Amino acid sequence: MLKVQEIRELIKLVDQSSIDEFVFEHEGSKIKMKKNAAETVMVASAVPHAAISAPVQAQHQAPVSAPSAVKHEAKQEEVQPEPVKETETSNLHKITSPMVGTFYASPSPDTDVYVKTGSKVSNDSIVCIVEAMKLFNEIEAEINGEIVEVLAKNGQLVEYGQPLFLVKPE
Structure with missing residues (x-):
């Protein structure tokens, strides 16, 4: 094949x-x-x-x-979160997906999310997991700051380079 x-x-x-x-x-x-x-x-x-x-x-x-x-033939509902105004996002850092996969906000369904709006993050803070081909990849913030907006929904399919979070740098 x-x-x-x-x-x-x-x-x-x-x-x-x-x-x-x-x-x-x-x-x-x-x-x-x-x-x-x-x-x-x-x-x-x-x-x-x-x-x-x-x-x-x-x-x-x-x-x-x-x-x-x-x-795929089976259509999935796409829920678009309310976007932050363009003028406000110019000074924000975007944490993007490094691969195509499924976005997970927490390490397991019965635990709290890694981060939410208002959470403080540092360079090595884990903000989410992107699962690709049964491999769970922890995504780090790579910046010090505060989460302003979570752009992806739990269980949502994400593309390479797709913004997942907006962070206000410190």
Whole structure:
């Protein structure tokens, strides 16, 4: 089977080309992409004895970032927190996600959150966990200051570089 990066490159190439349908078969694996005006659909089916077949839709975006966002058929509610005014954020530090994964505000569901609005943090303070491929990565503040706003919700999928917290530096 192709690696994820190779599949992303294929999606990008198909998206930028004028072809409407692309089929790739190799060693019992088959990838079929069909492009409509509004979306690109990719269906991947594995070797028959593996019995895995997962249809996936790739979001149609600008050519540069087309392969980076993949949307599954089951839609999730997206809750957008109230943003801080633009003029107020100019002097704030953003703690961003270093990877794609799931945001967790606490070490386990039955414990308190690491930080909340008004919490004081230092360089080595753990502010959250981002889980990627069953690995739980502790994210540190890397700045001394006060949490002004928590931008991500517990259990939310986050992207690489997505702001998670706004911190007022000391």
